[in-house]
Amino acid sequence: MEFNDNKAIYLQISDLFFDEILMKKWNDGDRIPSVRELAINIEVNPNTVMRTFSYLQEKGIIFNKRGIGYFLADDAYKITLKLRKEEFIKEELPQIFKTIRLLNLDFSDLEQLYLEYKKNK
Numbered sequence: 001m002e003f004n005d006n007k008a009i010y011l012q013i014s015d016l017f018f019d020e021i022l023m024k025k026w027n028d029g030d031r032i033p034s035v036r037e038l039a040i041n042i043e044v045n046p047n048t049v050m051r052t053f054s055y056l057q058e059k060g061i062i063f064n065k066r067g068i069g070y071f072l073a074d075d076a077y078k079i080t081l082k083l084r085k086e087e088f089i090k091e092e093l094p095q096i097f098k099t100i101r102l103l104n105l106d107f108s109d110l111e112q113l114y115l116e117y118k119k120n121k
Contacts, residue, residue: 001042009044010051016042017056021072021080028077032062032070059083 001016003009020026032038035053039046053070056062061076073079100110 001044009048010055013038013042013044013049013052014055017052017061018080018084021061021076022084024077026072026076028072028074030072031068032072034069 001012003012017026017032026032033041035046035049039049042049053062053064057064060073060079062070063073064070100106
């Protein structure tokens with residue numbers, strides 16, 4: 001995994017979790033990789049992964065079954081989708097709107113581009 005210097009590593013790892021959940025590679029109730037396993041796979045300190053897990057537990061996305069491991073909550077998809085939408089609207093959308101305005105684009109231009117994008121994915 002390549003990390004961005006502009007965002008805390010534990011948050012970037014949580015973004016990886018969010019992507020896996022939203023792409024339905026991990027489903028509600030699934031067991032997730034252990035702290036050690038994830039740390040080895042993405043080449044980070046286990047303490048960083050533990051910080052990610054603590055963050056995800058605070059958000060209600062994962063939970064720990066003592067002695068067994070970590071699992072996705074029964075409503076992990078719903079919670080993740082809500083969090084990502086809020087983050088997108090708050091952090092990314094204002095910059096997108098600014099760029100649209102500066103480039104004098106309108107929503108019909110964007111709709112056509114989006115339809116082409118969807119067709120190719």
